[in-house]
Amino acid sequence: MSSVFDQLPAVNDVLAAPAIIKMGDQFGHAFVKQIIRNTIDYERRGLIDKSITETSLVKVIDGSLRAIEVAARPSLRSVINASGVILHTNLGRSVLSPVIRNEIEDVAFNYSTLEYDLRQRSRGSRYGHVTDLLKELTGAEDALVVNNNAAAVMLVLDTLARDSEVITSRGELVEIGGSFRVPEIITSVNGRLHEVGTTNKTHLSDYEHAINEQTGAILKVHTSNYKIIGFTQSVDESELIALAHQHHLPLITDLGSGLMVYLQQFGITDEPTVAATLQFSDLVAFSGDKLLGGPQAGIIVGKKEYIDQIKKNQLLRALRVDKLTLAALEATLRIYRRGDQEAVKEIPVLKMLTIDHGELQQRAGQLRKLLEQIDGLTVAIVAGSSEVGGGTFPGLELPTVLVEIETPQISTTQLEQQLRGGIRPVIARIQNDHLQFDIRTLITGDIEAIAKKLRVILND
Ligand SMILES: *Cc1c(COP(=O)(O)O)cnc(C)c1O
Numbered sequence: 001m002s003s004v005f006d007q008l009p010a011v012n013d014v015l016a017a018p019a020i021i022k023m024g025d026q027f028g029h030a031f032v033k034q035i036i037r038n039t040i041d042y043e044r045r046g047l048i049d050k051s052i053t054e055t056s057l058v059k060v061i062d063g064s065l066r067a068i069e070v071a072a073r074p075s076l077r078s079v080i081n082a083s084g085v086i087l088h089t090n091l092g093r094s095v096l097s098p099v100i101r102n103e104i105e106d107v108a109f110n111y112s113t114l115e116y117d118l119r120q121r122s123r124g125s126r127y128g129h130v131t132d133l134l135k136e137l138t139g140a141e142d143a144l145v146v147n148n149n150a151a152a153v154m155l156v157l158d159t160l161a162r163d164s165e166v167i168t169s170r171g172e173l174v175e176i177g178g179s180f181r182v183p184e185i186i187t188s189v190n191g192r193l194h195e196v197g198t199t200n201k202t203h204l205s206d207y208e209h210a211i212n213e214q215t216g217a218i219l220k221v222h223t224s225n226y227k228i229i230g231f232t233q234s235v236d237e238s239e240l241i242a243l244a245h246q247h248h249l250p251l252i253t254d255l256g257s258g259l260m261v262y263l264q265q266f267g268i269t270d271e272p273t274v275a276a277t278l279q280f281s282d283l284v285a286f287s288g289d290k291l292l293g294g295p296q297a298g299i300i301v302g303k304k305e306y307i308d309q310i311k312k313n314q315l316l317r318a319l320r321v322d323k324l325t326l327a328a329l330e331a332t333l334r335i336y337r338r339g340d341q342e343a344v345k346e347i348p349v350l351k352m353l354t355i356d357h358g359e360l361q362q363r364a365g366q367l368r369k370l371l372e373q374i375d376g377l378t379v380a381i382v383a384g385s386s387e388v389g390g391g392t393f394p395g396l397e398l399p400t401v402l403v404e405i406e407t408p409q410i411s412t413t414q415l416e417q418q419l420r421g422g423i424r425p426v427i428a429r430i431q432n433d434h435l436q437f438d439i440r441t442l443i444t445g446d447i448e449a450i451a452k453k454l455r456v457i458l459n460d
Contacts, residue, residue, distance in 0.1 A: 004047050004053070004054065004055075005044065005047060007047075007054055007055045007056055008040055008043060008044055008047075008055060008060075009040065009056070009057040009060050011033065011036055011037060011040065013057055014036045014039075014040070014057065014060055014061055014064060015032075015033065015036065017061045019061065019065055020032060020036070020061060020064060020065065020068075023065065023068045023069075023072075026072075027068065027072040031068075031071075031072075032064075032068055035064055035067050035068050035071055036060070036064045038067070039060055039063045039064045039067055040060055042063070043055040043059070043060060043063070073423075078424070079091060079424070079425045079426070079427055080424060080425070080426040080427065080442065080446045080449060080450060081427055081441045081442070082426055082427060082428045082429070082436075082437035082438055082441065082442060082446075082450065083427050083428070083429055083438060083441060084384070084385075084386035084387065084400055084402075084429065084438025084440050084441055085386070085387045085388075085389035085441065086349060086352045086353060086386065086387070086388050086389055086390070086440070086441055087289075087290055087291075087349065087388060087389040087390025087391075087392060088389050088390070088441075089389070089390055091427065093287075093289040093290065093296070093390055094289045094290065094292070094293045094294065094348070094349045094390075095293075095348040095349070095443060096293075096294065096295065096328055096332070096348070097293065097331075097332060097335060097346050097347050097348060098444070099331075099335065099346050100328060100331035100332060100334075100335070103327055103328075103330070103331035104324060104327045104328050104331065106327070107323050107324065107326075107327035108323075108324055108327070112323055112327075113129075114126055114323045114326070126320065126321070126323075126326065127143075127144055127145060127311075129326050129330050130143065130145055130326065130329055130330050130333060131143050131144075133330065133333040133334065133336075133337065134299065134301055134333065135301075136337070137260060137274075137275070137333060137336050137337070138260075138274045138275045138278055138284075138301050139275050139278060139279075140278055140284075140301035140302055141302065141303055141304040141307070142301070142302070142303070142304040142307040142308070143299065143300065143301045143302075143307070144299075144300045144307050144310055144311065144316075145288070145297050145298065145299050145300070145321050145325075145326070145329065146297070146298040146300070146316065146319040146320065146321060147296070147297065147298060147319045147320070147321055148287065148288075148296055148297065148298045149254070149256060149285055149286055149287040149288075149298040149299075150179070150180045150185070150298065151298045151319040152285040152286075152298030152299065152300050153185055153252075153254050153285050153298070154185055154188065154189055154315070154319075155298075155300070155310060155313060155315055155316060155319055156252055156283055156285060156300060156306075156310060157185065157186060157189045157191055157217070157219070157252070158189035158190075158191075158313060158315055159306075159309050159310045159313045160216055160217050160250055160252070160283075160306065160309070160310075161186070161189065161191040161216030161217040161219075162189055162190050162191060162216070163190050163191070163216075164191060164192070164214055164215065164216030164217075165191070165192045165193075165194040165212070165214045165215045165216060166186050166191045166192070166193055166194060166215075166216060166217050166218075166219050167194045167196055167207055167210045167211065167215060167217070167218045167219065168182065168186070168193060168194070168195060168196070168218075168219045168220075168221065169195075169196055169197045169202035169206075169207075169220075169221075169234060169235070170195045170196065170197050170198055170199050170202065171197060171198070171199055171200060171201070171202055171223065171232075171234055172219075172220065172221040172223055172234075173193075173195065173221075174221055174223055176256065176391050182219075182221055182254075186219075191216065192214070194210050194215070196209075196210045200230065200231055200232045200233075201231070201232060201233040201234075202233065202234055202235055203233065203235065204235050204239050204240070204243065206235075207235060207240060207243055208243060211243075211247050211249070215247070215249055216249070217249055217250050217251070217252050218240060218243075218244050218249055218250070218251050218252070219252050219253075219254065220237055220240065220251065220252070220253045220254070220281070221253075221254045221256075222253065222254060222255045222256050222257065222272070222277075223394075236280070237251060237253055237277060237279075237280035237281050238279075238280040240280070241280045241281065241282075244282070250282040250283060250303075250306055251280070251281050251282050251283075252281065252282065252283045252284075252285070253277050253281040253283070253284045253285070254285050254286075255272070255274065255277050255284050255285065255286040256286055256287060256290065256391060256392070257271060257286060257287070257290045257291045257390075257391070257392040258274055258286030258287050258288070258290050258291050258292040258299065259271050259272070259273045259274065259291040259292075260273060260274055260275075260291070260292055260336050260343065261273065261336070261340040261343050261344065261350065262340070263344075263350075263353065263354060266344075266353070266354040268353065268354070268393075268396075270393070270396075271291070271392065271393060274286060274301065278301060278302060281302065282302050282303045282306055283300060283301070283302035283303065283306055283307075284300070284301050284302055285298060285299065285300050286298075286299055287299075287390075288325070288329055288332075289390075290349075290390045290391070290392055291349060291350070291353075291390075291392055292332065292349075293332060293347035293348060293349035293350055294328055294329045294332035294333070295324070295325045295328035295329055295332070296325065297321055297325050297329055298319075332347065335347060348443060352440050352441055353388065353398070355440060357399065357401070360400060360401040360439050360440060361381075361401050363401075363439050363442070363447065364381050364401040364402070364403050364439045365381070366447055367403045367437065367439065367442075367447045367450065367451070368380075368381055368403055370447065370448070370450075370451035371403065371405060371450075371451055371454065373451075374451070374454055374455055374458055374460045375458070375460050376407050376408060376409055376458060376460075377405055377406070377407050377454065377458065378405065378406040378407065379403065379404070379405055380403075380404045380405075381401060381402070381403055381404070382401075382402050382404050382436070383399065383400075383401065383402070384399075384400050384401075384402040384431070384436065384438065385397035385398055385399055385400055386398045386400040386438055386440045386441070398440070400438055400439065400440045401438075401439050401440075402429075402436040402437060402438055402439070403436065403437045403439065404434045404435065404436045404437075405434075405435050405436075405437075405454075406434060406435070407458060409458055410457075410458075412430055412433050412434060412435050413430070415435055415457070416428055416430055416435055418457045419435075419453060419454075419457070422453070422456070423453075424449050424453060426449075426450055426453060437450060
């Protein structure tokens with residue numbers, strides 16, 4: 001007696017299909033075979049629960065090919081950020097400048113001078129490649145680079161405040177991105193947190209009274225991802241530095257954001273630069289992939305005597321940066337050397353932060369024009385605001401231009417979901433049941449890619 005299950009093909013028959021063989025060559029035969037098994041299983045379950053009435057070799061081959069294509073995509077891959085959040089930690093924070101592509105490639109696909117001194121024909125320093133640039137750009141006596149800013153702060157405290165007290169204002173005991181909490185960082189290096197002041201007010205005298213023979217350092221934390229407003233007072237580094245030095249203590253600033261150029265002329269105030277902060281701190285730590293616009297890294301700049309001590313810390317070996325990071329960081333810093341104007345033009349994070357309204361409107365017009373050619377799509381340009389993100393500029397809303405779409409074919413949520421799937425996912429916004437693309441965070445080629453993707457989704 002024949003049964004519907006006889007229609008299920010054997011794995012080997014599916015494997016013999018030329019298109020499947022090609023997939024196997026490209027992505028791995030064991031991987032392809034497993035997906036074929038899953039596809040056959042899926043069909044079998046469909047026959048059992050009668051959600052399907054028939055199957056065939058051709059159907060399983062087609063289904064397998066589609067499943068292989070999806071499963072074979074790299075997990076970590078690029079997306080189009082139309083959310084308007086410039087430093088979106090979940091989307092990889094800063095986008096590197098395209099002008100540094102060659103420098104990264106040169107180091108990635110060749111042997112390099114990573115720890116080799118060409119003149120001396122001997123071992124060189126991995127950290128030296130960016131030291132001079134960082135000194136030059138920030139006015140620091142010395143610099144050191146580690147894996148990220150969390151590591152930088154940990155390393156600094158482990159070196160200067162291990163087994164001693166770290167004085168910090170209660171208004172600055174921040175949590176950043178869930179895993180970085182100032183109190184826990186201090187205890188993790190066996191330091192003891194000595195909190196001073198209150199959540200909204202801390203005075204210089206609070207610090208002064210807290211200093212004792214157990215004190216190892218004073219830590220200032222840039223409250224980068226929130227703002228306390230109203231009846232507030234905090235003590236600036238400029239006031240604290242004298243107190244710290246009077247007691248022979250280092251003043252450490254966890255700055256986080258790492259802004260290298262003044263942006264006042266673009267109407268962006270309130271965010272201190274690294275150089276300005278360093279004038280009144282012994283050490284400043286900041287991220288490479290926030291407002292600096294480089295790769296993920298933790299950068300420490302400041303007094304040579306302290307950096308020398310940090311260099312001797314065994315932890316440094318565990319937190320060291322790799323050559324791709326250093327290549328990207330050196331190349332990014334070299335853009336800053338060409339001047340502020342160049343930096344704002346060539347570094348995507350700064351460009352997105354300072355882009356003028358006219359340019360946003362002009363690019364929104366380009367996107368609208370492409371989208372209007374798609375059948376059944378209603379397109380509008382509306383005003384809105386973008387966020388800087390990444391724990392910087394809390395509360396700052398940048399006026400932006402949004403392209404908004406609507407279609408009777410599918411719902412806004414379905415459309416948003418489909419944009420997030422497939423090749424070149426697009427991360428868009430939904431506001432008042434409308435799908436919106438924020439022009440600010442789009443990079444070269446994104447406008448065309450969004451239009452192309454919508455064409456595919458809407459079968460135009
Ligand atoms: C972002 C931030 C950190 C953490 O930096 P990572 O580079 O993400 O490790 C620490 N402190 C402050 C103040 C920050 O803004």
